[in-house]
Amino acid sequence: MSASATKPLYVATSSAIAARMLGGEMMVMSLRDSTFFTLNEVATVIWRSADGSTALSDIVRHSVCGEFDVDFETAQRDAEELVNRLAEHGILTVSDQPIQQPPTHL
Amino acid sequence: MSCCASAAVLKTAPAPKQGVAVKIGGITVALRTSNEEFCGLLRQRYGHFVEQQATPDFEFDLELSQPFADERLDDDVQVWSDSDTWYFQRGDFYAELDARARRGRMLHLPNPYCVDAVLRILHTLILARSGGFLLHASSAIRQGRGFLFSGISGAGKTTIASLAPPDVTLLTDEVSYVCRENGAYRAYGTPFAGELATLGANQVAPIAALYLLEKAPHNRIEAVSPADAIRALLRNTLFFAHDPALVDQLFKSACQFVERVPVSRLAFVPDARVWEFIH
Numbered sequence: 001m002s003a004s005a006t007k008p009l010y011v012a013t014s015s016a017i018a019a020r021m022l023g024g025e026m027m028v029m030s031l032r033d034s035t036f037f038t039l040n041e042v043a044t045v046i047w048r049s050a051d052g053s054t055a056l057s058d059i060v061r062h063s064v065c066g067e068f069d070v071d072f073e074t075a076q077r078d079a080e081e082l083v084n085r086l087a088e089h090g091i092l093t094v095s096d097q098p099i100q101q102p103p104t105h106l
Numbered sequence: 107m108s109c110c111a112s113a114a115v116l117k118t119a120p121a122p123k124q125g126v127a128v129k130i131g132g133i134t135v136a137l138r139t140s141n142e143e144f145c146g147l148l149r150q151r152y153g154h155f156v157e158q159q160a161t162p163d164f165e166f167d168l169e170l171s172q173p174f175a176d177e178r179l180d181d182d183v184q185v186w187s188d189s190d191t192w193y194f195q196r197g198d199f200y201a202e203l204d205a206r207a208r209r210g211r212m213l214h215l216p217n218p219y220c221v222d223a224v225l226r227i228l229h230t231l232i233l234a235r236s237g238g239f240l241l242h243a244s245s246a247i248r249q250g251r252g253f254l255f256s257g258i259s260g261a262g263k264t265t266i267a268s269l270a271p272p273d274v275t276l277l278t279d280e281v282s283y284v285c286r287e288n289g290a291y292r293a294y295g296t297p298f299a300g301e302l303a304t305l306g307a308n309q310v311a312p313i314a315a316l317y318l319l320e321k322a323p324h325n326r327i328e329a330v331s332p333a334d335a336i337r338a339l340l341r342n343t344l345f346f347a348h349d350p351a352l353v354d355q356l357f358k359s360a361c362q363f364v365e366r367v368p369v370s371r372l373a374f375v376p377d378a379r380v381w382e383f384i385h
Contacts, residue, residue, distance in 0.1 A: 022336070023331060027333055027336060034340070036336070038337075
């Protein structure tokens with residue numbers, strides 16, 4: 001059972017990152033351990049919507065499914081996997097409560 | 107000798123009276139020592155990068171040490187700061203720098219390469235604040251244009267430098283000095299040598315291209331994406347301080363460089379024909 005079926009997830013970008021859009025690709029670097037990520041288009045949409053107050057399922061439903069040809073269940077599962085992976089590196093915060101943290105300005 | 111013990115020694119050491127001024131990338135660092143023999147070693151080590159009459163931008167008092175009792179020469183460099191003071195430490199040296207006064211002290215083994223390491227660290231900090239960086243790369247000037255050849259150990263930095271034809275001026279075969287000046291990038295020569303073990307030319311040129319090296323059966327130049335270019339830049343940039351603000355600046359510098367300077371992959375056969383691609 002996915003997390004979205006139980007509790008909504010909220011995601012916020014960390015303040016300890018540097019990010020830049022270049023050549024159509026979003027690049028993110030952790031300022032803690034210098035880990036470098038390149039986000040694909042879907043991940044970039046989620047990243048940009050990670051304001052701490054919008055539920056991940058709403059981001060997926062309105063932004064991801066609205067822009068890409070993907071069904072909600074698949075997109076939600078992939079989104080949860082993505083945000084958890086990015087959270088492991090400290091560049092996203094994931095919580096089952098809205099996150100009172102200012103988003104990173106890109 | 108521990109780091110704390112080193113600090114205690116530095117605070118009581120007398121001020122040295124002689125030394126050399128080493129100018130790299132337009133920045134002059136005076137290295138003062140009371141040991142005449144070591145001063146001679148430094149002059150020999152830095153050759154034409156030694157300035158005879160220069161007003162230093164930074165000054166270091168050097169103090170020779172016997173081998174540290176608990177030294178670990180293979181220790182990684184540690185760099186940290188406390189207010190306006192920077193601290194650099196490895197198994198064979200310990201240094202402090204008052205960034206505001208631009209003065210520092212250093213306790214080190216009688217080996218010029220300890221000083222080399224401190225100079226590299228100092229220049230990474232200076233460059234980081236102005237959008238530049240030190241890059242694991244050989245570099246050269248051809249027809250007034252600067253070219254960088256970057257890669258990990260074994261990628262061919264020294265090989266391509268050693269194959270350079272007579273009309274090419276080598277700036278370094280190991281560590282390139284990339285400076286951002288008025289929004290443009292320039293490569294300076296450095297005394298930081300690799301396997302060639304020779305000083306680079308003390309010259310500077312606007313950077314025309316950065317090539318990411320790869321040995322291959324055929325010579326070819328391939329486009330790389332901005333993300334791959336930035337990833338390669340970050341991987342090959344010398345940086346020692348785990349300071350979030352400086353890491354942020356380094357990331358911005360890499361992005362700005364890639365936006366401004368063409369970056370390509372140069373797959374090459376290790377013979378002189380590769381230079382037909384570089385002009």
